[in-house]
Amino acid sequence: MRPALSLCAAALVATTLGAAGSPPPHPDDPRLARFYGQRIDWGPCPASFEDSMRCGRLTVPLDYGDPARGTVDLALTRFPATGPHRLGSLVLNYGGPGGPGVSALGERIQDLGRTERYRDLAESYDLVAFDPRGVGESAPISCGGALPLKHPDSADGAALLRDTEAAQRACRARSGPVLPYVGTVNVARDLDVLRQALGERKLNYLGWSYGTRIGVVYAAQFPGRTGRMALDGVDTLSDSLADQALETARGQQRAYDAFLDWCAALPGCVFSGVTRTEANERTAALVAELDGRPLAAKGGAKFDGQDLALALENNLYGPSQWPALARGLGALVRERDPSGLLESAAPDEDNVAAAWAAVSCADYPDRGVGGDPVAFQRQLDALRPRFLAASEVFGPGELTEIAYCQGWPAPTDPTSAIHGVEGPPVLLVGGRGDPATPYPWTEQTARVLGNAVVLDHKGEGHTGFGRSRCVTQYVERFLLEGRLPHSTAVCPAEGIDAEGHETVEPPGH
Known part of the structure; x- marks a missing residue:
């Protein structure tokens, strides 16, 4: 889950990595021999993990272009294959940036007995997860609580830049x-060291x-070492921060529209019987009202309109969250009680x-107007109508994110440099109702990969x-059997019942 409304601030320094198009590291490079020669010493995991899980560390260079600069240790975990016919290791990453993989896999393995998710994959593969460099237990970076910034005013460019610089x-x-x-x-180069340490010829x-x-970045650097790769909820490699923020606001609004349609058809829901247009107008008015007169929340905090927008955003990641969102919105609208939305409005750690x-800011070269407050104010003023047209509720918060990397030198290793990848076919799953990685990014990345x-x-x-049962079957068929559709395949929309459970087919089909 991406931290909403958190200004860049950590973005911090120009990276000193080699260009994305430069030759990737190779196991035979004598400067990297000690890294590629590692074998992982698997040991016990935290007590909260499933008993058969093992944990370990992997040492990688800070800078692959100059390994003498120093090293970083990455945290790892592995859940051994449960079946007799092992296919090797399957490395997992759950997203972010900023999401720790070790604790995430530990939590999901605990659910194996109650859900079909991972069961078939875990039978054939050792499931392996890692905390990327700078994240979780892998030399975590810190801003001492300066991020995310608390509801900066997207209308005041100078204040936005001051807050960014302080952070x-x-x-x-x-x-x-x-x-x-x-x-x-x-991070992708670290994955190749991990592949070798796991004893796998391909990832x-x-x-x-x-x-x-x-x-995608791994496949671009190491096409000959790429095995079966499935990518779900496809991110962008090249959009500017402004374009990303605008497309994200559109995606959030599409997802909220789907929630409103579901709510309108549900007796007793906060917007039952209300048209989508009217429900959106009521929501935007409520955001504006709370920004002007915040409500008192638990612990003496204030719940304002941007808290509401963040709570909405964080409850749109799947229909299973819709019933709780409907209850929280109902209490807010009918009783002026924000308590049901407070947890989902909490800032990221x-x-x-x-x-x-x-x-x-390491991945994207976009530096806006270089930290000039006058030029930045003009940029904000020019973009605001487009963001409000995308969403009156989500647009203002997304607009603040164009301040992310203002004034910092361009990175030397942007992912936008990647193009024309030649390697084995990759499965990309794009969701039409995805609020965080909108479908156009799937099409964009498919063009980059070509295959x-x-x-x-x-x-x-x-x-x-x-x-989605349909998506799960396609992904498992590829990862377990190597079978892919000959061309673009389609998984239909699922119906959503009153409890937020998805049915195999939409009602009426």
């Missing part, structure tokens, strides 16, 4: 030497959300927000594996 200083002061080296190109990989960016900003097979999921929510 950048905090991030530089509190993060260690890994900070300039957290870009996705380096089999399943990535969600930001994890898809990691996968320090490391998640810092990593989101640092990786974004991708697209699965067009017509349903709602962020990513489809484990949620």
Whole structure:
């Protein structure tokens, strides 16, 4: 989940990685021999993990172009294959930037007995997850709580830049030497060291959300070492931060429209019987009202309109969240009680927000107007009508994100440099109702890869594996059997019942 409304600030320094188009590291490079020669010493995991899971560390260079600069240790975990016919290791990444993989896999394995998700994959593969550099237990970067910034005013460019610069200083002061080296190109190079340490000739990989960016960058650098790769909820490699923020606002509004349609047809729902247009108008009016007169919340905090927008955004990742969102909105509208939305309006914790900003600015060359407050104000004023047209509720918050990397030198290793990838076919899953990685990014990335097979999921929510039976079957068929559709395939939209459960087919089919 991406940290909403968190200004860049960690973005922090120009990266000093080699260009994305430069030759990738090779196991035979004598400078990298000690890294590629590792074998992982698997040991016990935290007590909260499933008993058969093992944990370990992997050492990688800070800078692959100059390994003498230092190293970073990555946290790993592995769930051994449960069946007799093992296919090897399947490396997983759940997204971010800023999402730790070790704890995420630990939590999901605990659900194996209650859900079909991963069961077939876990029978044939050792499931392996890692905390990317700068994240979780892998030399985590920190901004000391300066990120995410609390509801900056997107109308005041000078204030936005001041807050960004202050947060950048905090991030530089509190993060260690890994900070300039957290870009996705380096994370993908770490994956190749991990592949070798696992004893695999090729990398089999399943990535969600930001994890898809990691996968594409790996495939670009190491086409001959790419095995079966499925990418779900496809991220962009090249859009400017402004274009990303605008497309995200559109995606959030599409997802909210789907929620409103569901709510309108449900007796007793907060917007039952209300047209989508009227419900959107009421929501925008409520956001404006709360920004002017926030409500008192638990612990003496204030719940304002941007808190509401963030709570809405964070409850649109899947229809299973819709009933809770409807209850929280109902209490807010009818009783002026925000308590049901407070948890989902909470800001991201320090490391998640810092990593989101640092990786974004390491990956994208967009530097806006270079920190000039007058020019930045003109840019904000010019863009605001487009963001409000995309969404009156989500547009203003997304607009603040164009401040992310203002004034910082351009990175030397942007993912936008990747194009014309030649390698084995990759499965891309794009969701038409995805609020976080909108479908146009799937088409964009398919063009970059050239050899991708697209699965067009017509349903709602962020990513489809484990949620859509159709998507899950296509992904598992590829990862377990190597079978792909000959061309773009389609998974239909699922029906959503009153409890937010998705049915195999839409009602009436």
